[in-house]
């Protein structure tokens with residue numbers, strides 16, 4: 001038997017330890033509970049344990065769950081690959097879309113937004129052809145265009161490194177994402193620097209926090225294995 005509440009408490013403790021290790025405050029790290037394929041009842045259980053931010057990967061699933069859980073004050077993050085024609089399902093619900101990878105998608109979300117949507121550009125740090133996200137060199141151009149869209153609030157960048165069970169293998173990609181964020185902030189005509197670095201999952205979130213993650217996306221370690 002897994003207890004979602006206990007898992008969340010443990011993850012929060014581990015976030016605290018990882019943050020302290022590098023002199024950071026754990027309040028600078030947001031935990032997004034990744035609830036894809038898990039039921040609304042599971043989400044409710046996590047919510048009752050104090051969890052507020054949830055991550056979903058599929059547009060239709062997000063729409064259905066958000067309707068089922070409309071009585072809760074959930075901060076929905078969309079973290080899957082988003083097709084332009086599905087933007088209309090996501091825009092009315094998502095507080096944050098973490099996977100902006102084209103100006104066409106950003107424009108579609110901008111057009112459909114009910115209120116201002118936070119967003120992150122997804123960077124393909126591993127250069128894997130099967131992964132979504134844009135190449136590091138293309139971020140600068142895309143960021144400038146996204147900044148011009150009134151209903152989107154560009155907050156930072158996210159990445160999913162090539163999977164390896166050893167978290168040390170993810171570290172170079174996390175370092176790279178931080179360097180990209182710093183150079184974006186040096187390059188962009190903005191008053192307030194972009195702050196968010198969304199990186200780290202169940203098996204490597206502590207390493208990500210050591211490298212500066214402000215958002216970690218944790219599914220399995222909270223809800224158990226997905227079938």
Ligand SMILES: *Cc1c(COP(=O)(O)O)cnc(C)c1O
Pocket residue numbers: 034036057079080160201202203217218219220221
């Ligand atoms: C599924 C998923 C996660 C969570 O992965 P776990 O290994 O279950 O923690 C995080 N980020 C993205 C983009 C995902 O698709």
